[in-house]
Amino acid sequence: MTSSGILQIVVFLVLLMAAAKPLGAYVARVYQGEATFADRVFAPLERLLYRVLRIDAKGEMTWKTYALAVMLFNVAGFFAVYLLQRLQGSLPLNPAGLGAVSPDSAFNTATSFATNTNWQGYGGETTLSYLTQMLGLSVQNFVSAATGMAVLVALIRGFSRKTTSTLGSFWVDLVRSTLFILLPLSILGAIVLVSQGVVQTFGPYTTATSLEGADQVLALGPAASQVMIKQLGTNGGGFFNVSSAHPFENPNGISNFVEMFSILLIPAALCHAFGKMVRDTRQGWAVLAAMMVIFVPLLTLCVWQEQAGNPALSSLSVDQAASALSPGGNMEGKEVRFGIATSALWATATTAASNGSVNSMHDSFTPLGGLVPLWLMQLGEIVFGGVGSGLYGMLMFAIVAVFVAGLMVGRTPEYLGKKIEAYEMKMASLVILVPPLLVLAGTAIACATEAGQRGVANPSAHGFTEILYAFSSASNNNGSAFAGLSANTPFYNTLLGICMWGARYWLVVPTLAIAGSLARKKLVPTSAGTLPTHTPLFVAMLVGTIVVVGALTFIPALALGPVVEQLLAHGS
Amino acid sequence: MSMDAKRSLSSPTPDEERQPSLGSLLRTAVGMLVALTLLTGVAYPLLITAVAKVAFADRANGSLVERDGKVVGSRLIGQAFEDPRHFWGRLSATSPAAYNAASSAASNLGPTNPDLTKKSNERIDALRAADPGNDAPVPVDLVTSSGSGLDPHISPAAAEYQVRRVARARGLGEDRVRALVRAHTEDRELGFLGERHVNVLLLNLALDRE
Numbered sequence: 001m002t003s004s005g006i007l008q009i010v011v012f013l014v015l016l017m018a019a020a021k022p023l024g025a026y027v028a029r030v031y032q033g034e035a036t037f038a039d040r041v042f043a044p045l046e047r048l049l050y051r052v053l054r055i056d057a058k059g060e061m062t063w064k065t066y067a068l069a070v071m072l073f074n075v076a077g078f079f080a081v082y083l084l085q086r087l088q089g090s091l092p093l094n095p096a097g098l099g100a101v102s103p104d105s106a107f108n109t110a111t112s113f114a115t116n117t118n119w120q121g122y123g124g125e126t127t128l129s130y131l132t133q134m135l136g137l138s139v140q141n142f143v144s145a146a147t148g149m150a151v152l153v154a155l156i157r158g159f160s161r162k163t164t165s166t167l168g169s170f171w172v173d174l175v176r177s178t179l180f181i182l183l184p185l186s187i188l189g190a191i192v193l194v195s196q197g198v199v200q201t202f203g204p205y206t207t208a209t210s211l212e213g214a215d216q217v218l219a220l221g222p223a224a225s226q227v228m229i230k231q232l233g234t235n236g237g238g239f240f241n242v243s244s245a246h247p248f249e250n251p252n253g254i255s256n257f258v259e260m261f262s263i264l265l266i267p268a269a270l271c272h273a274f275g276k277m278v279r280d281t282r283q284g285w286a287v288l289a290a291m292m293v294i295f296v297p298l299l300t301l302c303v304w305q306e307q308a309g310n311p312a313l314s315s316l317s318v319d320q321a322a323s324a325l326s327p328g329g330n331m332e333g334k335e336v337r338f339g340i341a342t343s344a345l346w347a348t349a350t351t352a353a354s355n356g357s358v359n360s361m362h363d364s365f366t367p368l369g370g371l372v373p374l375w376l377m378q379l380g381e382i383v384f385g386g387v388g389s390g391l392y393g394m395l396m397f398a399i400v401a402v403f404v405a406g407l408m409v410g411r412t413p414e415y416l417g418k419k420i421e422a423y424e425m426k427m428a429s430l431v432i433l434v435p436p437l438l439v440l441a442g443t444a445i446a447c448a449t450e451a452g453q454r455g456v457a458n459p460s461a462h463g464f465t466e467i468l469y470a471f472s473s474a475s476n477n478n479g480s481a482f483a484g485l486s487a488n489t490p491f492y493n494t495l496l497g498i499c500m501w502g503a504r505y506w507l508v509v510p511t512l513a514i515a516g517s518l519a520r521k522k523l524v525p526t527s528a529g530t531l532p533t534h535t536p537l538f539v540a541m542l543v544g545t546i547v548v549v550g551a552l553t554f555i556p557a558l559a560l561g562p563v564v565e566q567l568l569a570h571g572s
Numbered sequence: 573m574s575m576d577a578k579r580s581l582s583s584p585t586p587d588e589e590r591q592p593s594l595g596s597l598l599r600t601a602v603g604m605l606v607a608l609t610l611l612t613g614v615a616y617p618l619l620i621t622a623v624a625k626v627a628f629a630d631r632a633n634g635s636l637v638e639r640d641g642k643v644v645g646s647r648l649i650g651q652a653f654e655d656p657r658h659f660w661g662r663l664s665a666t667s668p669a670a671y672n673a674a675s676s677a678a679s680n681l682g683p684t685n686p687d688l689t690k691k692s693n694e695r696i697d698a699l700r701a702a703d704p705g706n707d708a709p710v711p712v713d714l715v716t717s718s719g720s721g722l723d724p725h726i727s728p729a730a731a732e733y734q735v736r737r738v739a740r741a742r743g744l745g746e747d748r749v750r751a752l753v754r755a756h757t758e759d760r761e762l763g764f765l766g767e768r769h770v771n772v773l774l775l776n777l778a779l780d781r782e
Contacts (some may be wrong), residue, residue: 007764045611053603065591072601080605126675139613143605166587171604178608183616190620191627197648200617200624200632205674208636208643210651211658211776217674218646220634225620229612242676245719247648248634253766309712310683313692319709319729326729327767332688332716333678336662336725339767343719360719363680364688462682484680569684 001307002322005341008257009299012345013292016261016268020288023265024272030180031153031173031277042179049175060166063516066154067509069170070147074114074505077143081110081136085128094129095204096219101127108493113140115504116148116386118230118237118356118479119496121488125219125240130202137237138226142186145233145266146177148388151508152270153177155392156277158515159416162523167515177388181266182232190228192258197251198224223249231262234386236356236479244346244359245335256338256359260346263355267384270391278416282534287394290542291383295352298372303344305369306330311569330369333361344369351376354386356479363458363466363482367566371558373480374469379550380435381476389477389504392511396428398533399514401545403428405531405538414530417523424517427510434506436553438475438499443468443557451491457484461568465561474499637773645773649673650724653776656702657741659734659753661726661772663695663717671722679717692716703737725769728757744782752778 029036050057061069085101088094101109105121112119113136122128128137150173157167194200199220206218223239227249230236240246250256268288275284307329309320322328327339334343343360350357351373362373376383382393403420406413413420446452446467456463469482474496481487487496524530532538592600624632635647645651650661652670664670665679681688692715699710711729731753739746756775760766 004760004764004767011764049607053600053607055600059590059592060587062588062591065597068594069597069601072598073604076601076605080609123675123677134617135609135613138617139605139609142612143608164587165585171600174604175608178612183612186616187619191623194620194624194628194632197631197635199634200621201634202621203633206634206636206643208645210645210671211773211780212651212653212655214652214669216645216649216651216671218634218636218649219674219676222617222621224624224632225617240676242678242720245678246676247646247650247720247722247724251635251648253761257761257765310688312684312689313712313715316689316692316715317696317707317709318692318712318715320712323729325732325768326711326713326727328712330683331712332681332683333719334716335719335723336713336727336769337723337766342766358719361678361680363682364678366683457680458682458685460684462684465682482680483678484682565682565684 001303002341005303005307005339008341009303009345012257012261016264019265020268020272023269024284025276027181027269027273028276030176031273036180038180038184042183046175046179055169055171057169057172059169061169062165063154063167063512066167066170067512070151070508071505073170073174074144074147077140078110078114081113081140082106084132084136085109088129088132091129091131093131093134093202096129098127098129104490104493105488108497111497111500112479113137113235113237114144115477115500116144116233116235116354116389117474117477117500117504118235119474119481119500120237120241120243120479121493123241124238125221130221133226133239134222138229141226141229141233141235141237142178142182143174145182145235145387146174148386149177149181149270150174150388151511152388152392155395155511155515156274158518159418160278161519162521164519165516167512167519182229185232185262186225186229189232189258189262190224193224193228193255196255197248198227198255199248200224220248227259228262230357231259231355232266234263234267234353234355234390236350238357243357245361250359252337253342256342256346260342260349263349263353264384266387267353267390270388274391280416280534283416286534286539287391287398290539291394293539293543294379294383294546295348298376299345299348302348302369302372303341305366306344307340308366310366330364330366333364335360347373348376350480351478352383352385354381354390354476354478356473358480361483362469362480363484367562367569370465370482371562374465374472374562375550375554375558377472377476377478378436378439378554379546380432381478382546386477389507393431393507396431396511397546398542399424399428400432401538401542402531402533404545405541411529414524415533417526418518418521419524424514427514430510431507432549435475435503438502439468439471440557442471442475442495442499445495446471446492449491451489455486455489455492457486461561461564465565468557468561470496471499475503477503637777639777644777647771647774648724649722651773653772656737658776658779659726659731659738659772660714662713662723663691663715664721665717666721673722677721678719703734706736708733724771724773726772728753728768728770731757731770731775738779742779742782748782749779
């Protein structure tokens with residue numbers, strides 16, 4: 001690792017931890033309906049929305065109503081994105097004259113954006129009109145993220161309320177997430193991005209004549225506004241095909257830092273907001289600590305492997321050593337302005353969070369460098385994870401961890417003053433086990449069928465990893481890819497779409513069911529026999545639970561992919 | 573929990589009885605989608621576009637570079653250079669031709685794929701054919717393709733590797749070419765973000781002006 005690389009990573013992590021506290025406190029105020037400095041601009045808008053839509057801002061929902069509202073709203077969003085893609089050819093704001101998207105691809109993309117996965121089966125600049133990008137994708141970037149945050153808030157209320165049957169109003173949580181958190185941060189960030197060179201225009205593509213006489217068509221568009229929310233909302237679907245590797249999405253070190261920071265900013269802040277809302281901030285820090293304990297070693301492995309370079313090139317006359325004049329390392333699929341350290345940091349952050357945007361191509365990573373993003377997704381997108389969804393996934397693991405601890409000492413397990421009983425355990429197990437099932441079953445189907453095998457781009461073990469990566473990404477709502485896989489086929493569009501749908505809503509419903517069940521319970525007063533859940537011991541137990549589940553489930557599959565490739569790469 | 577408490581919880585509470593019907597939830601869902609679409613899908617991008625037009629018109633429109641009143645490219649987008657008199661950039665995997673800025677793409681070649689080694693070897697051969705006698709190891713960014721297929725930059729080491737060839741092809745002194753490279757080498761942003769890089773298009777434009 002280079003010293004400049006280490007410096008960038010350290011500054012990144014320190015700033016992230018420093019920002020988590022103030023933003024988290026603000027987020028908690030937003031959800032508790034308290035006054036904030038954004039009220040002046042956004043509170044009148046909020047009241048207007050409620051009045052026009054005849055929403056009772058004090059209306060309370062049971063968990064079933066809450067879940068139903070989530071589903072209906074998301075299904076409506078799905079149809080909007082689907083129809084926009086199918087009809088874009090005859091709609092305005094389409095200067096490149098792009099036609100209707102095929103039904104299977106439109107299904108896949110609509111599912112992908114409604115579920116906060118943002119898997120890209122399409123190439124933005126060659127497939128989607130400006131109108132589809134704005135009214136379809138940008139909107140889902142906001143509201144799918146806000147949906148995740150709302151579900152998290154409902155779960156937190158399950159812990160913080162007692163003997164009640166309601167969890168708040170989905171409409172209010174959705175609107176407040178969008179208006180008070182996502183929109184202000186997006187406006188600020190998008191303006192910073194434009195100032196660095198991210199394009200933002202409704203003008204048509206420009207044609208230039210290159211120095212050596214060739215015509216070069218420059219794809220443009222309203223990218224900055226969409227790029228900013230795709231990062232903040234852990235969405236990740238790029239405006240252009242190569243996402244944030246594209247110089248018009250991510251032109252330099254500053255834009256790169258802003259975008260990368262935005263991936264983890266809200267997920268980190270939500271940990272502190274959680275602590276505030278359950279009135280014990282130590283609980284939030286403990287969860288954040290568990291995330292960091294998993295994140296930092298994996299990040300280190302990724303940077304180290306990428307900086308070490310590709311053994312296949314070391315037999316050629318190629319200089320892969322890092323110096324003051326060269327980033328060195330494994331540069332295939334990476335951009336010179338980012339080099340190795342920030343490419344590896346981005347890859348780790350984007351898969352720890354369920355973001356999935358890329359600034360380098362994961363398919364060309366070294367075997368173990370590529371294992372890091374793959375395994376982070378397979379852990380269930382809970383190390384930071386998606387905005388909202390990451391933390392509610394993590395809290396499911398916390399429930400399992402206190403349950404296991406309770407079994408060890410023979411006491412009734414409690415978490416945050418609520419008894420954890422058979423019902424909660426069943427639901428938490430569903431949340432934890434469904435994504436791995438989708439990953440492994442989907443991979444098996446693709447490997448066993450001709451339609452699945454045909455999509456593979458790279459030979460041997462790496463080809464298997466491409467398939468495993470695709471299903472790990474879709475089934476955990478990440479969206480990044482080993483992009484060599486030709487996934488824009490009816491087979492992959494359909495199967496991956498089903499995985500995305502299952503992974504999102506199959507988890508939302510049991511999560512809300514737990515919230516409803518917890519809200520009904522009494523608060524158990526802390527006693528000498530209560531297992532404290534803010535201590536390093538509990539952090540270790542939580543990390544242990546996550547790693548054991550993630551390792552036991554996926555080591556056989558990982559052994560067939562990246563591990564075999566690592567042995568091949570270094571053996572010959 | 574006593575039986576009484578249990579019963580009181582399982583019978584509907586006032587809140588539970590006031591839950592909205594499916595139809596009313598559906599109407600609210602569709603209305604909410606329309607309202608939030610207007611806000612985040614129309615007002616928000618228009619606001620950013622307006623700010624961009626006023627404050628950063630050049631950058632928002634693609635940081636275009638003109639020569640003699642004609643657009644020759646963008647400062648941020650690389651171009652295909654094959655002439656030995658120009659500095660060459662990264663390999664580009666876009667199709668149908670390299671550096672197709674209407675369709676960004678990467679090679680996605682895995683680390684053990686024989687095609688990766690083959691492409692690198694071909695680049696090494698081309699570089700050496702254009703610069704006989706230069707047997708120095710080639711900086712890695714010159715023999716690998718970029719993530720976007722549009723990388724406008726090379727490392728300072730990759731520029732230095734080509735200085736002798738460009739100087740000879742143009743009949744310029746190596747020191748003059750090296751000075752131009754230095755003038756077009758950009759430091760890490762804020763001194764520590766990203767990597768040092770040379771903008772190939774701007775460097776070649778400067779060379780063409782010599």
